[in-house]
Amino acid sequence: MFLMVLIFMLEFAFALLPKFVGELTTMIAKLIFTVTNEELNLRAEIKDLKEEQSNISITDDFARYARLQRKVDKLLAVGKEKGNERKQRVSYLRMAVTVGIYILHAVILLLLMFLLRSEPLSYLPHQWLFPLGNFVAFPTGAQGAIGLGFWVIISNSVIHRVRGLIGL
């Protein structure tokens, strides 16, 4: 019975995990894609130039103002390009996290199927399961047994139905 509950909770967790891909991606991105020193220097330089520009009157010293503005624009363009690169990497990471969840799910199930291929999760009187006893016992093959494969299908179906009902 414990195994049945464990497998049900596992299926439930993997059914809900794709909803939190965004948060997971953000957490991983903060660890992997840190802001480099180059970008920090760039931001500081832009800030200094803007401060200098704010001290100049545009009517009195237009040439210098325009020169500073050009520098600021150039640095902003470089910063924007670096930001776009980072965004692209984050989106690739998001795709990788999504695929990774599904692969992890499949690997865990395959591992469990291999380990519990001949061990039933629970027993019921075999006459109760007539005429679908063999299907219920998949992959153990024992009479009256509830197999892992059948239980995974049942759990997934129940979770999907309940999610549809409550709108999760």
Place this chain on the structure above:
Amino acid sequence: MSDRAAAQREARRRKITQNAQARMNKLLGRSDVTETEDQDIKISAPEVSPDTSSSKDDEIQLQPPSPAQTSPYNLRRRPQRSDFSSTPSPETVTQKELTTEPIIFTGETSSPVSEEYEPNFEFHHNRRDAAADVTETAADLNSKSKTQDPSKTEVQPPSTFDAKALELLRVVVCVMTSLFSRSVLALGFGLFMVESIFLPFLAMELFYTYLMETSLKDVSPVQSQATLVSAALMLCGMKPELMGVYHKIMSHIAVIASDFSIYFFSFVIWNALLS
């Protein structure tokens, strides 16, 4: 000179109020004014006094204005100077237009612009009642449209179920049926002469099908989403009628499989709880 200015002011005020009435009548869908209907306009000069404070206490009389009265171009209706105790100022005129007080004024049936005014009618107007008229007219139009199309006015019985409620009911009935099966089987009795948990489920599904076909035809079930298989079949050139049959069969199978999952899951839970 001052009398002339007062008369012109009065004429201007009159024109403004007439236009307001015309706009209201356009909303109400009333026809334009004709000359023959000018004769139906009432005359009651002594009761007119828009500047007096007692006008608020006057009884509000709603007389449906004739088309002749409502036309903005009915320049015959002019307020008479002698009907007013004092010459109204433009400010009071605009204030009167903005309030919902009954606006009472007289008009003339002679030439549109003249220094002398003759009292010939009395006209009461209340914007609150006009708003009520608008709603009544809208209700009348709706009722008319309904009566014009009798085929659409068939009274349908209110449906007590919707797809969501039916879905919830199915789940509850599956759980209850599994509890019943488990209770009966534990006593050693066979259900339908055979100790199988699938026969009550089968009976339940047959009952559902009968119910859906007879009583719950109006309730549309939750549509199953089109899958890649159905898209591939369509691309292969399958006929639409055949696709419809395929969708119907697959949706039935999906619903039965889902019900069976709920039933078996709850059976296992009840078995663990009751044993």
